[in-house]
Amino acid sequence: LVDVIRTDGSGRGPFSFAILAALTDSGPLPTDGEVAEAAVAIERLIDLLENVDQPISVALPPNDIATILDRSPQLDDRLTAALDADDRLLVLPDQPLDPSAAVAAGLEDELARGLTNGEAVLEAAFPATPAVRGAWIVDEPITAEGATAIRDLEIPLLVVPFDRYLTMGDNLGAFTDPTLMFDTTLTDGSSMRMMVVDPIVELLAPDADGSPIERAVRLMADASALRYQLDPDRRSLILTTPDIGIPDPEVLAELSKFSAQYPDVSFQTVGQIPEVTNSLFNGGTPVVVELADRPGVRLGARAQFAQTIRLTAADTASMLPADDPRRTAWDEALRTALSSGLTAPESTTIVEGVALEVDRVRSQVVQPEPFTFTIAGDAAPIPLRVENQGDTPLSVRVHVESDKLTFPEGDLDRVLEPNQITNIDIPVEARSNGVFPVVVELRTPAGTPIVEPVELTARVNTLTGLGRLFTVGALLVLATWWFSYFRRRRIERRTTGIAAAQERHPAVVADPRPGPDPEHAQ
Secondary structure (H helix, E strand, C coil): CCCCCCCCCCCCCCEEEEEEEECCCCCCCCCHHHHHHHHHHHHHHHHHHHHCCCCEEEECCHHHHHHHHCCCHHHHHHHHHHCCCCCEEECCCCCCCCHHHHHHCCCHHHHHHHHHHHHHHHHHHCCCCCEECCCEECCCCCEHHHHHHHHHCCCCEEEECHHHHCCCECCCHHHCCCCCEEEEECCCCCEEEEEECCHHHHHHCCCCCCCHHHHHHHHHHHHHHHHHHCCCCCEEEEECCCCCCCCCHHHHHHHHHHHCCCCCEEEECHHHHHHHCCECEECCEECECECECCCCCCCHHHHHHHHHHHHHHHHHHCCCCCCCCHHHHHHHHHHHHCCCCCCHHHHHHHHHHHHHHHHHHHHCEECCCCCEEEECCCEEEEEEEEEECCCCCEEEEEEEECCCEECCCCCEEEEECCCEEEEEEEEEEECCCEEEEEEEEEECCCCCECCCCEEEEEEECCCCCHHHHHHHHHHHHHHHHHHHHHHHHHHHHHHHHHHHHHHCCHHHHCCCCCCCCHHHHC
């Protein structure tokens, strides 16, 4: 490589290289083949990090940490050692989620949550290497709404492969200057900056023709030619593969040696590109590229289906013990179902699986049989028996309604022990006599019905007010009558006893004197 550098007159402006290495996200449900391919890609990434002594921006899907690195401690240790504080990890969602499709389906909160979770995963796995929201790689059609959502999540730059750029409105085709930045209009009228990947990076593909040093010479020569042929400006070039993958480490190592001889050439991270690169102008105004009209994938139907089951799942989770893993497993599964990394049938299978588990938990609470109970006083409990046919304790809320009864303790929260019948006494107070219905409803602690309401029958025999006064009076009259009756009977028994005793007295039996003559007596 021979480059003639002028030392007089105006310079050509500073020039920056930014190395970008990105791994393809194999999605939430990777096949064995995809896992094997991802492991090979991580090996190539480690090779790049170990052999290139320049800052490298890495787009590492958080999925790979769980599916590959956690299963291979040796690979994890090698990658951790290869990354250093000069490198940067670009923050990605913990599950693949296309921003344009997410916004169209009303999943902005899910996009934000996924990005936050992904950031936490990267920070925990590689604490020595900063995780930054430096750029978003546009590997799918992106709409103005999607770009706005990305900007609102503090990501300032879109990195676009050249082939994707050619599908955008108002692109400049072969006249594109990939060393300057483009603008794109967002929904609020503001703009977001965009960097296009130059087709010359095909020299960094692993299977490109030529030796590493030959390809490095061509890259450096093309970069110099751009600077000579165009106006002096602050320019940059992203070094990656045409499809934004992992560039060849040998070519970059040679390129690094060449660039060290240029005082105005440096290596930056991708997140620093907006700070060191000017925008492309045409007639004094920035060149604006139009984004896609609609996203490349639609998530509306699956989002609606998942949201319906999510509400039921969250409600049912309130029945489970606090440490039950299903509380979080259902939520994570439904989040996974929203991923744009899944097909529609795969998403449906996940949601239906959660719905089946939720229904199974709710069906373990058996609806009580209707029965009749009697309240003989002012208050008495309703003896309700509820069966839990599952292996897990389940919390329920007992709600009772009746026009003629009051329930001083209101709704009752109880735990149904597994595989047995739990007796629940419901305190009740009567307001009137009669026979009337009582509706009992078993609810989740969150307040929704678990089974159909049960109608019981209450018989109330309690007496109040004037009826009680009459009853007490009648009881007093009855008691007085019985007292008089027993007293009279006692006197009669005593009188009869005395007369009988007198007739049997010896003095009466031994009297020889005759009685009066009846005829004279008359």
